[in-house]
Amino acid sequence: MxxxxxxxxxxxxxxxxxxxxxxxxxxxxxxxxxxxxxxxxxxxxxxxxxxxxxxxxxxxxxxxxxxxxxxYDMFYTEPVGRHQLRVCTNVSCMLRGAGSIVELLEHKLGVKVGGTSEDGRVTLLAAECLGACGGAPMLVCGDRYFEDLTEEKLDHLLAELD
Ligand code: FES
Missing domain, CATH: 1.10.10 (Arc Repressor Mutant, subunit A)
Structure with a gap:
């Protein structure tokens, strides 16, 4: 500020x-x-x-x-992309492959965690437990939860973001 x-x-x-x-x-x-x-x-x-x-x-x-x-990590004190993908990297998600989900997203978006894709479309963020451990690994985009993530699900999600 x-x-x-x-x-x-x-x-x-x-x-x-x-x-x-x-x-x-x-x-x-x-x-x-x-x-x-x-x-x-x-x-x-x-x-x-x-x-x-x-x-x-x-x-x-x-x-x-x-x-x-x-x-609160839901508030962004730096500019972010039009969409924010918050990937849970806490224990349950980590044990079920959150690390590779983050790597896949970094690769697909061409950014590291904390970064925003060049087109300003997506900011990739890591988050603490988002209360959906049963669906690990998971991420939140806006108010939508995406659970049991696979590469296919990520591709689907990225394709639908404008
Ligand atoms: S550890 Fe990921 S939602 Fe709880």
Whole structure:
């Protein structure tokens, strides 16, 4: 979060949704996570400007918002591709081949974990347990879970992403 970052403008829809969230809690800070979720959905990632905008909206210090943004791995504090593939690399998935799933994706996308494909389409990320160990190895793309991954399933998924 840089000093003097330009505050981005949040749409009236996001502002309204944040107001609904904020009204649910006695402490405005409790609404930061939801506010960041809405703002990220609109802006693609949580830039310094988004942090400032959310802070202004909730009348908090930017650092209070920034701390939440950096605590949860669902918030992206760097630009990401249009789609994010979050491959679980925790124990159950690792034991069932998450390592080769990551390697296959790195190869197919031409990036290392943390990188974004040249066309800006996909960011490849590693994640901690995503609560679907029974379907290991697995990944999450947006709010969709892809389980029991094979190379064929990866190809299918990559083909359907715009
Ligand atoms: S270890 Fe991968 S979903 Fe739990």
């Amino acid at each position: 840089g000093e003097g970052e330009v505050v981005v403008e949040l749409s009236p829809e996001v502002v309204a949704k944040v107001a609904v969230e904020a009204a649910k809690y006695p402490e405005r800070r409790a609404a930061v996570k939801s506010a960041l979720r809405y703002a990220q959905a609109e802006h693609g990632w949580v830039s310094g400007g988004v942090v400032q905008a959310v802070a202004q909206l909730l009348e908090l210090e930017p650092i209070e918002v920034y701390e939440v943004a950096t605590f």
